[in-house]
Structures are given as C-alpha cells and as structure tokens.
Amino acid sequence: MMFWYDHDVSGWGWFAMSAGMILFWALIITAVVLLIRALNSPQEHPHPHPHTPAAPTPTPEDILRERLARGEIDEEEYRRRLAALHAGPLTKT
Template sequence: MFWYDHDPSGWGWFTMSVGMILFWAVIITFGVLLFRALSRPGDMKTALGPVPPRPTAEQLLAERFARGEIDEDEYHRRLTVLSGRADDGPRLRKS
C-alpha cells in the first residue's frame, strides 16, 4: 500500500517545524499580552476618565485656611514664602 509515496520530504519537515514554532510563539505572546493587560490596576483610572490635576501648594494652603487649621497671619506668611518673596520685597533666587 503506498508506504513510501506520501511521506513529506525534507522541506515538508522543515515547514512543519517552523509552522509549529510560529504557532506556539503566537499563543505564548497572546497569553503574555493578555496577562499584562489584565494585571495593570493603574490603567483603570484612565479608563474611567481623566485624572484630575493635583492641587497646587497655594490651593492646599487656602484649604487649610478655610478649614481653620491656620490663622490669617500664618496664611499670609506661608503664602509669601510660597510665592518666593521675602518680607522686605525682593524675590529670592530659586536654584
């Protein structure tokens, strides 16, 4: 019965081997990408909408003043320091 007529030649074995390697490479790559996509908890924030900007130091200081944590003198003193001005007027160098 056709024992030797239907066997693949050397190129047949080569193409089957390369095809099997490519097949498993695609399966493993898909698995790794799926795992990486599902294990990122930080991306859920961006999926829900834009992340609000962080408040500035002046805004935080104003909130503390509004809550009554600091008095008016301390608020103005700290605001002056934040803006980079000394009490006598000239601006401090920022390095």
C-alpha cells in the same frame, strides 16, 4: 485507475511543518503573556475623573519653602522674598 503515490513528507515539508508549529505556539504564548500583563498593569487614566479633586497648585510661599529646603536660597533670602510677597504688588510712582 488508482495512482499510488508515496505519501512521505520530504525534508522541506518537515521543515515547513516544524517552523509553522513553532510560530503558532510562539504566537499563542505571546498573546497569553500580553493579556496577563494588560490585566495586571495598574490602570492609568489620562483624563481625571470629573469628581476627583485636582491636585492643588503650590502657592508662592510653598515654592519658597521648597527652594529653602533644597538649599537653592538661604534663610535670609527666604525671609526677604517672603516679606516682599506679603507686602503686596509693587507700584511705580
């Protein structure tokens, strides 16, 4: 015995099918965009390569020069501090 059913999709079926298709394509497009961004982004290495020289640390004279250039100290203060640096460590007597 054969049963003849109406094979039309109801309103909720169309809604579910449409929502599923929209979500499917949104997922595909998002994956492609993220892949393109990942491939085009500059590669940042959190750990420097062992053969790459490290950035030199600034000397006290460099720091004084930068402070003078930024206007934090005037020329007289710069010269006084530079002379104190070159005089050597202070000793208590």
